[in-house]
Amino acid sequence: MTFFQCQKCKKIWQYQIKKCPECFSNLERIKSEKAKVKAISKVTIPSLFHQKVPYFVLVLEDERGNKWIQKSKREYKIGEEIKIEKVASKEVVAIWRVKYDFFEAIEKIINLIGGLKLKENSKVLILPTLEKASHPYFRNNTSPEFLEATLNFLFHLGVKPENIKVASQSFDEIEIGAKAQKSGLLEVCQKYKVLPFDLAKGNFVKKGDLEISEEAFKANFILNLPILKMGKAQASENIFYFLKKENFLAQKYLYSEKEVFEKLKKELPEFLTIAEANHIRDEKGFTHYLNLIFASFEPLNLDRIFFEITTRKLPEILSDVKMENISIAGREIEEIS
Numbered sequence: 001m002t003f004f005q006c007q008k009c010k011k012i013w014q015y016q017i018k019k020c021p022e023c024f025s026n027l028e029r030i031k032s033e034k035a036k037v038k039a040i041s042k043v044t045i046p047s048l049f050h051q052k053v054p055y056f057v058l059v060l061e062d063e064r065g066n067k068w069i070q071k072s073k074r075e076y077k078i079g080e081e082i083k084i085e086k087v088a089s090k091e092v093v094a095i096w097r098v099k100y101d102f103f104e105a106i107e108k109i110i111n112l113i114g115g116l117k118l119k120e121n122s123k124v125l126i127l128p129t130l131e132k133a134s135h136p137y138f139r140n141n142t143s144p145e146f147l148e149a150t151l152n153f154l155f156h157l158g159v160k161p162e163n164i165k166v167a168s169q170s171f172d173e174i175e176i177g178a179k180a181q182k183s184g185l186l187e188v189c190q191k192y193k194v195l196p197f198d199l200a201k202g203n204f205v206k207k208g209d210l211e212i213s214e215e216a217f218k219a220n221f222i223l224n225l226p227i228l229k230m231g232k233a234q235a236s237e238n239i240f241y242f243l244k245k246e247n248f249l250a251q252k253y254l255y256s257e258k259e260v261f262e263k264l265k266k267e268l269p270e271f272l273t274i275a276e277a278n279h280i281r282d283e284k285g286f287t288h289y290l291n292l293i294f295a296s297f298e299p300l301n302l303d304r305i306f307f308e309i310t311t312r313k314l315p316e317i318l319s320d321v322k323m324e325n326i327s328i329a330g331r332e333i334e335e336i337s
């Protein structure tokens with residue numbers, strides 16, 4: 001849990017407000033190291049957002065006496081310390097709840113998957129979802145807030161803005177530039193002096209019958225940064241944007257999405273997916289407040305967990321992905337659905 005402390009009056013806030021409302025000083029981010037159970041309340045009556053009962057609402061306290069609440073399916077004892085296990089496997093899907101602040105959620109979820117080994121001169125390629133020329137409000141594209149928090153997290157790790165590219169391309173008739181502008185992502189790139197890059201304008205390398213953007217092979221670290229949408233395997237499908245447009249259309253004509261995905265995944269260097277699922281769209285375009293983020297090195301597993309949480313029928317691309325083979329870190333499905 002992260003808190004924000006006024007440097008002058010030392011008051012502590014759970015929200016990332018810009019300035020202390022009492023003395024207008026800047027707030028400093030402070031992190032809790034430990035979480036002890038202070039109080040427990042058992043809930044046995046289901047409600048709209050919490051249909052599985054019983055569950056427990058814990059009041060947790062850190063080493064500085066800051067308190068917050070957390071839902072749990074396990075019954076803890078008062079005084080017991082909560083430990084969140086780290087799982088550093090490539091197959092694992094980490095899930096975390098976004099409280100008020102994407103930065104904290106990203107930091108936490110990266111910690112859960114074992115951290116990132118980035119150097120000061122590491123070249124980072126970010127692939128957001130950028131499919132429609134629409135305002136962030138509609139959640140068609142990765143939100144500017146999520147990209148901004150991700151960039152800030154990378155800067156915090158020491159990555160330099162000039163070594164980061166935010167890349168995508170358009171597979172339809174609308175120009176990528178229009179999408180980048182309307183989505184608010186271009187503005188974030190400009191604000192932080194990070195290069196927005198149209199993959200269609202770069203070179204592609206042949207790998208078997210695939211033509212893959214050479215940017216994927218030039219980067220030291222690839223970050224797939226989709227926004228999830230109900231009923232879509234968005235994390236997995238997002239990497240199709242590494243293909244040359246004509247090649248992707250030909251592949252889609254000849255093979256199933258699952259086959260194209262498997263071929264492409266095999267050719268690409270390892271990449272990490274951090275998926276935004278804070279406010280998400282359903283099939284009809286309505287927004288739902290899920291307040292989650294996910295991370296995994298295996299986007300199929302990540303999408304599979306998302307389908308489990310949102311109880312949607314599996315698309316063909318996920319047909320072979322078995323829930324029992326996926327390990328989960330962070331929060332359990334019962335605690336968040």
Ligand SMILES: [Zn+2]
Nearest residue numbers: 006009020023
């Ligand atoms: Zn103050």
